[in-house]
Amino acid sequence: MNRACAPGKIILFGEHAVVYGRPALAVPVMQVQAEVEVLDSDLSGVWIEAPAVDLHAELSTLPPTLPIASVIRSVFQHLNISRFPPLIVRVNSSIPVASGLGSGAAVSVALIRALSAALGHPLPDEKVNALAYEAEKLYHGTPSGIDNTVITYARPVYFVKNQPIETFRVKEPFTLVIGDTGISASTKESVGAVRKLWEANPPYWEKVFDEIGRIVQQARQAVELGEVQLLGALMDANHAFLQEMGVSSPELERLVLAARSAGALGAKLSGSGRGGNMIALIRPDGQEQAAAALRTAGARNVIVTQVG
Ligand code: PMV
DSSP states (O other): OEEEEEEEEEEEEOTTGGGGTOOEEEEEEEEEEEEEEEEEOSSSSEEEEEGGGTEEEEGGGSOTTSHHHHHHHHHHHHTTOOSOOOEEEEEEEOSOTTSSSOHHHHHHHHHHHHHHHHTTOOOOHHHHHHHHHHHHHHHHSSOOSHHHHHHHHTSOEEEOTTSOOEEOOOSSOEEEEEEEOSOOOOHHHHHHHHHHHHHHOHHHHHHHHHHHHHHHHHHHHHHHHTOHHHHHHHHHHHHHHHHHTTOOOHHHHHHHHHHHHTTOSEEEEESSOSSSEEEEEEOGGGHHHHHHHHHHTTOSEEEEEEEO
């Protein structure tokens, strides 16, 4: 039996602008995981069991566009295996789906690792990342690649589309509270809506994306120097631009305001928005107060995580 896990992730800064070539910062969230087991089977074919999405089927009966099926086929293809051995692929994940925590990318990464190892050819991170990116295209259309990258390497990343991966140093560990609106939102639609705005006025939005890019640079520096107070202010500034892009929502706003009132140093939506998650930067001794405030303001799930 081969087993692999991959963490969730959260985008700290730069979502959406990252699609247009600006940098973004993302970190793994180890509290939630996708886990894949690959076992030998007595039945012929490759059987996929993914109870979280109510899937129990043999690979050949699944459409090629289904990400799990596509990832499995891509691993076989990459390893030049045309006769599929009898296998059971078991997928379990504690990462909420469509909430900005990277559930799709985490399943892809764990699946590529477990399956390639079961086939006797464990793939290196670079290849795992490249194959997971292909699956991300099925989920999202035109993904920047940030999700699969931070999840593959399970380290804080400074990400620029089509550039080699860069990790960064966290001088003083800091605490984030992640609040889930419980509303699943489509990344594809949210990215598409921003695309429409950009198409209507490219010069204006390019300037906005430049501003966000500057915030990301400052944020990276603040993390590297341990300037937590500044980091909070930068989160608020980034959130204001996301509001302007129309990717916030009343539920996200409620959570962001509740976190700030409960003493957060800064708060913003995280990921594609219109639902999903928000993050708040808090002092370590303020986590209970912030978590309680988020629950009262409607958060369905709250995760406290340390970065660094
Ligand atoms: O919703 P998430 O966390 O998967 O984030 C998507 C991030 C975007 O910048 C909106 C899109 C992308 O591909 O980078």
